[in-house]
Amino acid sequence: MTIENLSVNKSFGGWHKQYSHYSNTLNCNMRFAIYLPPQASNGQKVPVVYWLSGLTCSDENFMQKAGAQRIAAELGVAIVAPDTSPRGDDVADDDGYDLGKGAGFYVNANQAPWSKHYQMYDYIVQELPDLIESTFPVSDKRAIAGHSMGGHGALTIAMRNPQRYMSVSAFSPISNPVNCPWGQKAFTAYLGKDKELWRQHDASELMRKATQFVPAKVDQGESDDFLSEQLKPEMLEAAAKVSGYPLELNLHEGYDHSYYFISSFIEQHLQFHASYLNQ
Numbered sequence: 001m002t003i004e005n006l007s008v009n010k011s012f013g014g015w016h017k018q019y020s021h022y023s024n025t026l027n028c029n030m031r032f033a034i035y036l037p038p039q040a041s042n043g044q045k046v047p048v049v050y051w052l053s054g055l056t057c058s059d060e061n062f063m064q065k066a067g068a069q070r071i072a073a074e075l076g077v078a079i080v081a082p083d084t085s086p087r088g089d090d091v092a093d094d095d096g097y098d099l100g101k102g103a104g105f106y107v108n109a110n111q112a113p114w115s116k117h118y119q120m121y122d123y124i125v126q127e128l129p130d131l132i133e134s135t136f137p138v139s140d141k142r143a144i145a146g147h148s149m150g151g152h153g154a155l156t157i158a159m160r161n162p163q164r165y166m167s168v169s170a171f172s173p174i175s176n177p178v179n180c181p182w183g184q185k186a187f188t189a190y191l192g193k194d195k196e197l198w199r200q201h202d203a204s205e206l207m208r209k210a211t212q213f214v215p216a217k218v219d220q221g222e223s224d225d226f227l228s229e230q231l232k233p234e235m236l237e238a239a240a241k242v243s244g245y246p247l248e249l250n251l252h253e254g255y256d257h258s259y260y261f262i263s264s265f266i267e268q269h270l271q272f273h274a275s276y277l278n279q
């Protein structure tokens, strides 16, 4: 597989790079960003934190706004930020910001017109890590993290693949998509009417039934405008109590849904992941 380098920027002794590649899973060209810490230039294979962004985002939001590079450089972890949906002129879209391009929801669509390209689950779980691990000086030690729609993606992907991830974290995740407007709209479009299939992509449902545990950390701002209607972290907390899931959930007074919140706590998240990845 060929990949094309689009940009290179030195950052905290390491390198931020953007690439484009053709995805066989998504049937289109995709862009991703990678931050390689200084340790990766010294012949060391570093572990990777995969970051899944939220609605309307690309590979750029997190890398430009979260301020993660300094601490990733200190900890010796790489960060990979994929895009949030398939892209291109022939990719189906919707007028709303919460469906279609920029809103892939990290599931494999089985409904027309979405199923031709919207296979984000397989892309994130398999194709992208295969590409990253065969191209860059990284190990197969993986963690996964994300924000909002990406928090939903990170939690569900980690819980469905506990053997592939050492830790998972989320900021302001859509915790119970089967019971909120964002999730119901996206799951109806991408997955159709089969509610059992919906539940297989619902973090609270998966956490309630979990028997294998990927350590999880979730942070949520109490002044987040989406908190009660869309995010519902209390459902995740209740689910964790049922299964005994190792969930660390922290609520933060005054913080909202933005990257100002993420940048305030990203250091703690990366330290959480490094404590497992660097064991």
Ligand SMILES: N[C@@H](CCC(=O)N[C@@H](CS)C(=O)NCC(=O)O)C(=O)O
Residues within 6 Å of the ligand: 053, 054, 055, 056, 057, 061, 065, 097, 147, 148, 149, 257, 258, 259
């Ligand atoms: N009001 C927002 C809703 C989408 C939103 O808040 N997106 C979050 C993720 S759910 C985000 O990270 N936006 C991009 C950014 O802040 O850089 C919009 O219409 O753009």
